Amino acid sequence: MPDVTFPGRAASAALTRHFQDPASGALEPYVRAGSSGTTRTDLSGSIAAADTAQVMAVSNPNRRALGVQNTSGAELRLRSTGVASSSAGIRIPPGALYEAAAHDVPVTALSIWGATAGQTFVAWEA
Structure with a gap:
């Protein structure tokens, strides 16, 4: 599983991943930034109640991108x-x-579930 971070969780923040170079075995970063003019909305949060789904995001007919990191x-x-x-x-x-x-x-609206209250996630839509 690649190492994934959302630096600062700011709107339009770069998403950094690492991959293993097959020749050297070293972890090498690559960065993908949001396209010019794209504004990301932070949907990050935590599970409020154990074993109970919650709304992570309301429906959004303009949603063109979605990411969720556990x-x-x-x-x-x-x-x-x-x-x-x-x-x-x-x-x-x-x-x-x-x-x-x-x-x-x-x-459509997005529902998220976790077994334990307090489980965290970083999420965004654009």
Whole structure:
């Protein structure tokens, strides 16, 4: 799993990932910045109540990008077609980053679930 950070979590912040160079074995950074003129909205937060889904984002017909990084120690679930639960939604393991494919960004409300209150996530939409 690549090392992923959201420096400062500011709007339009660069997303930094590292990959392992196959020749040297060293971790090398690469950076992808938001496109010019793109404003990102911070959706970051934490799970309010254990084993209870919550709304991470309301529906947004203008949403063109979505990213969620699980910064907690247990899995999270993200769902755009109903309520997320332990068995429903996209599984985001600890430390993992989910980015919606450009052709498949949901514009509906987003539900997020975690087993434990206080689990944190860093998320954005544009």
